[in-house]
Amino acid sequence: MRKPAAQQLQDYLAGQGLKSTHQRDEILAVFVSAGRHLSVEELYELMKKEHPRIGYATVYRTMKLFAQAGLAEELRFDDGFTRYEYKASDGHHDHLICTRCGRIIEFENDRIEELQESVAKKNRFLAQSHKLEIYGLCGDCRGKRAKKE
């Protein structure tokens, strides 16, 4: 059973001698409930609706903090800007990314994980992390595909 996110944040802050603040709580609430894979800009826009005084920098700083606290994972896809995804306790997963509509689908595949481990070993590498992204067209977009561009 997973500790609730808010609790996990409080524990982390206390453990590091950092402070619990409104902004941090609110960003966490919005981040967790919004679903996953938010860019900083998207998150900032969502925050502004409820807390217009929030600053862009605070969102950036807070997301970095969440990443350190193990609450969020930093993702960098090929479109140049950073996204964050809420890190559920269930294992690592990778991403399918639709190049047309931007949809992001998660998947897990143990067999691929194992093979990666064996590739690392074969090259005398000690694997620490990895990322696998498959770019393509999602089911919905395949249909619309006939139209040019």
Add this chain to the structure above:
Amino acid sequence: MRKPAAQQLQDYLAGQGLKSTHQRDEILAVFVSAGRHLSVEELYELMKKEHPRIGYATVYRTMKLFAQAGLAEELRFDDGFTRYEYKASDGHHDHLICTRCGRIIEFENDRIEELQESVAKKNRFLAQSHKLEIYGLCGDCRGKRAKKE
């Protein structure tokens, strides 16, 4: 048998109604002979040695051109800046990246490719491309690992 890179460039330029220039030829020569995975900055520094008048912008523009011509592939790892790798005709490969020394090792694994294809299919995705990066410590750096940080 692969067309030589210089020839491939000329063909592409001619086909697009673009011009063949000193700079393009020289950048290509340096890029191909330097080995792989050059960041724009690294390539720019190499260029300056032989052609001090070269501009940063020209290197950027030219690498984008090479990417379009199919001569180079744009890679974006987690360190924030873009690298280019000479695109040999042999199949797709992925990367092992040492988080300590930055070394990049290429590998191919057909089994992983197949599994990716099947993951895509399972999610009704039409896969177009993918990238797999394994971050960790290379053989050399594992040894030095004992030292703190």
Add this chain to the structure above:
DNA sequence: CTAGCTGCAAATAATTTGCAGCAGC
């Protein structure tokens, strides 16, 4: 009260673009 936090604006860093002169075709 004191250190850490926030919001703002200014600073960075990687990459892109406008423009005047130059070079292929």
Add this chain to the structure above:
DNA sequence: GCTGCTGCAAATTATTTGCAGCTAG
């Protein structure tokens, strides 16, 4: 000669940082 290309400097974009006032402990 015309159009595309280059070098330079200025612009852009995502992200970070300095700082004065604010706030949690």
